[in-house]
Amino acid sequence: MxxxxxxxxxxxxxxxxxxxxLTGNTxxxxxxxxxxxxxxxxxTQVPALILGIIAWVWSNKAGVNNxxxxxxxxxxxxxxxxxxxxxxxxxxxxxxxxGEFGDFGMWDEMGPRGLRS
Numbered sequence: 001m002x003x004x005x006x007x008x009x010x011x012x013x014x015x016x017x018x019x020x021x022l023t024g025n026t027x028x029x030x031x032x033x034x035x036x037x038x039x040x041x042x043x044t045q046v047p048a049l050i051l052g053i054i055a056w057v058w059s060n061k062a063g064v065n066n067x068x069x070x071x072x073x074x075x076x077x078x079x080x081x082x083x084x085x086x087x088x089x090x091x092x093x094x095x096x097x098x099g100e101f102g103d104f105g106m107w108d109e110m111g112p113r114g115l116r117s
Contacts, residue, residue: 030066034052034055042075045077045079052076053069
């Protein structure tokens, strides 16, 4: 049994490159703005909503799904609605409290209502 030996040149062995996705340019349009909008959505809702919508539109034009921008739009709009509801509740509370106290008797010394002039 004779073994057949072949000589292989060094150029025939090519190393296959494996792309892990960790290197190279993986940034897409609107990615950074979406992340910034997500961070801002917890502090300032109106600018975060505007930035999130812009980042979402840019990513859609590029054909990429931008999850941070979508989350920023959702979080900022929900927090804006909750803030408006809290403001309305606070105004109602203050108005009802002031209404309970009345005018603190300030106008009693001026006489009857028809004679004030």
